[in-house]
Every structure is written in C-alpha cells, then in structure tokens.
Amino acid sequence: MLVAELFASSLRMAVPILLTAIGAVYTERSGIVNIGLEGMMIVGSFWASVGAYFYGPIMGLIYAMMAGAFLALIHSVATVTFRVNQVVSGVALNILAYGSSRFLSLIIFNKATTSHHVSGFKTVDIPGLSEIAFLQPLMTDISPILIMALILVPVSKYIIDKTVFGLRLRSVGENPLAADTLGINVFAMRYAGVIISGMLAGAAGAYLTMEHTGMYVEGMTQGKGYIAMAAMIFGNWTPTGTLWASLLFGFAEALSLRAGEGSIIPYQFIKMIPYVLTLAVLTGIVKKSTPPAASGVPYDRSTG
C-alpha cells in the first residue's frame, strides 16, 4: 500500500517533467536547444488558469498549449530564422514568460501572483485494476493529462523513429546541410520541433494549474522545465529514455517529501535529493549520451 502510494506520488510529480521532456526531445532532435521550456511551462500554467476559469478545463488545456506554442514560435523565429544564440533566446523567453504572466494576472485576475480557483478534468479510475487493493493508489483518481502523457511516450517514439516526419526531424538535427540538399525544408522542420515542444511544455503547465493545485500560483513550476531538460539528456534524446528519467526525478521528489524529519540525514539534505540527482546525472553518470550532431548549431544555407 505504502509502496504503491509512493509510486503514485512519483508519477504525479513526474508528469510535468515528462511532458516537457518529451517536448524537449522533439526540439533537440530538430537541432534547436530550448532553454525556454521553463518559460513555456510558466505561460502554460498561467493561461490554463485563464482558460479553465472562463471556459472550463478543455479550454484551459488548449489555452495553455497555445500560449506555450506562441512562446515557442518566438523562439523559433529568433533561433531558426535569425540564428540568434539559442541559449540567449531561451533565457530571454523565460524572463518574458515570468513578467508577462504577472502583468496579465494583474489585469485579468486583479492580483499579481495567484489566479482564482479553477477546476480541472474529472479524474478517472482504471476499470478492473482499481479493484485490487494493492494497486488502488496507482489506479484511482487519475488525471486524464497523466494518461495523455504516458500515451505520448510510445506515440512519440513511433513518430520519431518510424514516420517520414520523424526521419526528417532527425535528419535536420544531425546534418541540416545534407537534409537541405535532399530537398527537406530545414526551417519548417525546426519550427515544427520547437513549436511541438512549446505545446507540450504548456500542457505540463496546465497539469500543474488545473490538475494538481486547482489554481495558478506564480513560480509554481519551480524549475521543472530545467529538470525536464536534464531528464531529456539523461534519457539520451529518446522518448522512452525520457520516460524512465522523468520517473526517476519524480521518484526522487516523492522520496524527498516522504523522508521526514527525525531521520539521521539532516533535513536540508533530504530536500536536496532531486537537485543533487540532476547534477549527478548531468555530470557523471551519463556516459553514453549522444546528442544530435547539429543540436544548438544554427543552420545557415550560405555557410552550411
């Protein structure tokens, strides 16, 4: 029972990381580094509250994804068309997301840091499995967005590995010049990759606002966008690897919440677990990581 509960909690903590990390796979595979995922998650969490407050949860999700996609569009205009340094653009977008959310929150809700209460999707129980007592915490009261995130893993794997779109996406990320000479529209593919990542990061924000707390609170993303990037790298730029990495990070968070006071380890150290894990993963443990060859490199036809 306790173990199942721990896993259920890990899963809940993992969902926003997973959604964003899958998005990160798309954008990185197309050759664009997207540090702005955190910002896209922030606008997602804010716009979800706007959509859900006025029109219900479905519009909340749509608003969030559109807001994320809009920010991603700015990122792609800057990095793909104008070949701005991708990290700089992403960082700028994070600041823009933060400022614009606060500004609009003041206008729309008349308070700077929180929205009104919003309701999320109706939770679902998995028929059959929810009857088994041991699995109950895992199988009941599940958010549809959580299910959507899990389904997205095999779907993305299929899209990236098996479809024409996926092949083209990967080729522009590995060698844009070669892809271009074969007649693939490098720019369009990269725009698509970045915008998909923005939509998924927005959906992750919507999950936080609508499904988890029922309210937008400024700063509620708490750096999950960055952790998602780490999860994507840890997952070796693949959807399935990303799933395991996200679950690991979710598990670390859930564990740090469960290891209470009174244990031998000082409290502050327990709270560090997820961050130390991120650091460890990024610096040492990942040995065999193979990023797309052209990731982070702007493509210019005249210079190749």
Add this chain to the structure above:
Amino acid sequence: MKIRKLLALSLVVLLVVGLMTGCGQKAQEPEESTPESQQQEPEEKRIKVGLVYDIGGRGDLSFNDSAYAGLKQAEQDFGLEVTDLEPSGGGEDREQLLRLLAEDGYDLIFGVGFMFTDHIAKVAEEFPDVKFGLIDGAVEDIDSSSNISCLLFKEHEGSFLVGAAAALRSESGKVGFIGGMKSPLIERFEYGYLAGAKYANPNIETFSDYVGTTGDAFKDPVKAKELALKQIKAGADVLYHASGASGIGMIEAATANEKLSIGVDSDQSLTATDEQKPFILTSMMKRVDNSVYETIKNFVEDKFEGGYRVFGLNDDGVGYAENEFNKDLISDIQPKLEELKDKVIKGEIEVPADKNEYEEFLKTLK
C-alpha cells in the same frame, strides 16, 4: 537585411518590456481613489503610506492579503495616499522597493515579512525622518525613539488553539501540520499547534512536514499538496498549514479526500471555493490587518512609537476564525477553546514556541 534588423529590434523591445513588467507594479488603487479623497480634504497634504509585500504577494489568500486589508481600511478611514508594491519572484529587490518609497516621500512604509528585517534596518538608517513598520521581524537594539516599529505576533498561542480544535475534531486521532520555509518563525506555528493538539488529547499522533528551506517554499502548492496527501494516507484527518500560497495545495488535497483543513493568517473559509468551505474547520487568525491599521492610526494621530509591539491572544492579535461556514464544525468545541484561551491569557498554560520548549511542555503533560 533591413527587415531582419527591424524584426530583431522589435524582439528586443518586446523582451525589455517583459523584463520591466516583472519588476514590481504599482497597484492601481491610489489613482482610483484620488479624486474622491481630494475633494474631502483639498488643502491638507495627504499622508503617504507605502507597503511592500512578502514572497507570495497579494492574492496569497493569507498573510499578504491580510496586510492589504489593513492598509485598505486605513486608506478609507484616514484618506491616505497608499501604494502597495510586490517584490520580484525571489524577493531580491525588497530593499530597492523600500528605498524607492522612501525617496518618493512616503511617510510610513511597511515591510511585510521577516525577510525584510535587515533591509528595513538599513533603509531606516538612511532615512531617519521616515517611519517604518516591520511585520514579523525584529530589528535588534531599538527602543521607542527609533523610527522602526516591529510588529510581532504570538503565532504559537493562536496555533495552540487551532491545534486543540484539530485534536478535538479528529476522529482518527491523527493530525498534521505543513510548514512553508523551515525557519524559527514557522516553527512557532508548528510547535504551538502540536502542543495544542497534545494538550487537548495526549494520545494524539502528530505529523509535521515542511515544503522546503527557501522562500520559494511559500509558493509551491504542488509539493504542499503531495505532503498533505502523504499525511492523509498516513491517517491524518485534520491538517493545518503555515505556508502562505503553498497552503492552497493542502486545502485542495484535504477537500478531495474529505478531510478537514485549518487555514492560516486570514480567515481562509471566506476565500475558499464552495466545495472547500465545508471542510475548513477554522483558520488561525493572525491579525496583520489590525497591526497595520493600528500602526497607521497611531502615525496619523502623531503617536507613532518605535520598538517592539507584540500581539497575542490577550489583545486579539491572534485567534481562531469563526464564520457562517464553520459554525457547525466548531460550535460544540468552542466552549473548550474559549476555556483554553483564558488559560493561555492568564498564563496558566505556557505555549511552547520552539522545539526545546515543546519537549519541556510534553513533560508537563505527563
């Protein structure tokens, strides 16, 4: 090429605008109220009162909103010119905002939250003619001649009462506490609450957890909700939080599982949704609004005094909330709570405010 440059430039402008909107906005209230108040007192120079919020900002439905309520009340009653500012996300610009208000000729400036302690001490020294109110923090070595007035609360006394209420109401014999940033201030809430629960029912089992160790812990409802779910799964059926905006997550978790929650600082029944209202047992009221109002009143009447002002149960600086929504929940335990309140005020019960005192307190129970 030209178009490219133009586009790039407009992108830069967009980002800069984004940056600026991120840095503390002025609330619009002063402009709105200006015409009316000016008509009332056209000649007199109006007193200017400024207030800078803590992390979480206005709209946290708890601590900061309470300060805002006091400011608004004073604005109405005394025809002041007021401004309230919100620091940036991490609160790094607290000191700048204080200085900004001081330079702008504000007569009385409040810093809401203990994180302002050092900043107010510094700015107050630079602007000796400006008066400062510091909520929840204590600047060392000041007396009544100082231009700083520290407004402190005996949170542990109020928490003691809601702790007793939790224990009396709990059916499972287990109650929980969720704190925001682990700090001596929040520990006052924690140990007061635990002591109250143990006093009302020595066999009660208690859980306590903290969201984190930085200011961000006051705006992380995601973690607060997970912590609440953990405590609920462990059997707790009444939960209390002292975690600012994070507490929204706790109330959400408690409501979804049909458990009771206890709000903090403001009366959180009033701001909850209709589904949540029946599950809010009460709120530990910390009358930040009263303290702000009273300080402004004293200032207007030229009776401002520096030093320390402590609000406790005896002067209704802290207490528990009763309203139309929780009547049925607390009416039968209210006599008991009032009895405890009397005992605390008379000093018959020493409410512990930290871990050591709490352990001593537990010994006296046996």
